[in-house]
Amino acid sequence: MSEVRWLSDQEQAVWRSYLAATTMLREHIERRLQRDAQMPQTYYEVLVALSEAPDMKLRMSELADASRSSRSKLSHAVNRMERSGWISRDDCDVDRRGSWARLTEKGFAVIHAAAPDHVATVREALFDVLTPEQVRQLGEISAAIAGNLAGECAKVREEEGTL
Amino acid sequence: MSEVRWLSDQEQAVWRSYLAATTMLREHIERRLQRDAQMPQTYYEVLVALSEAPDMKLRMSELADASRSSRSKLSHAVNRMERSGWISRDDCDVDRRGSWARLTEKGFAVIHAAAPDHVATVREALFDVLTPEQVRQLGEISAAIAGNLAGECAKVREEEGTL
């Protein structure tokens, strides 16, 4: 057991600031999306991933990776979006365990209707309050954090089935 | 209805990077805290807020502000932590509607046991992957975002009782 390296005062302040900013921003976006489009942010991300895929369809596990969902979470989410008529499921010929999730016409309409408000929210709450230089910095900082955690997260994914 | 100002390619890239980084970091910390201390991050923040308060007690609404919880969320959370014996509730003499949430001995022990692992997680996943300059930048960026949203969030808080 090694010594604890506590946070310096400056680090402490940055951490609290980071926590406040990311929490507030996430909740703000969630509230707006719920108000304007009656869906949580994770559903929005699933719809975006599908809308960008060839033929607007993806295998469930590809969709899980694209939207950073666990398989279980995605399964439940797709169930609900299927019930709303936004997504349909097709059997997969190549691998009979698998299934395709496909964006329906209605789902396509829903995401297109939701996008403008969502983009406006992101712009107002994030890009409009930062200088171009800060935007650049935020990009690099985010890449560093994400790059470091990507391995860790992949490990967790793998363990999903293993237990 | 005004024109939609879509995100530029660079903004799009930064936004996706930001989303990936903050989501992964939050989930990583949540997983570690759950594994090491059997509690979600929000409970940790509640316990920290209480441990820093005079006499380790706060009125429910003060605690809600300190931990950025809605009143309802906090009420449920304190219920569960009370059942675990981490927090106790006392009636408030000054205002008989109110109640104090106080950290118990056990709650104090729990947060002190959890802190070292938590700090190590934050350090490894955040501060160790950034340069000192980037840490400074992140502080300023976070302050800008949080500063801008603080008003918005206060507004939402106020509306909590009003409806």
Place this chain on the structure above:
DNA sequence: TCTTACTAGTTGAACGTTCAATTTGTCTTG
């Protein structure tokens, strides 16, 4: 003082996520 408005806090139902198990199908190796 009575009445109206407001504030502190709680509650139950609905929602979305996690966790662990389960089902079904594929791949590998002997």
Place this chain on the structure above:
DNA sequence: CAAGACAAATTGAACGTTCAACTAGTAAGA
């Protein structure tokens, strides 16, 4: 071509959060 290991996806239960009442107490004005 069987046997076990592995992979794709789903399920139900438990958990935590949100939402919309609701209870009870305080404050303010006539």
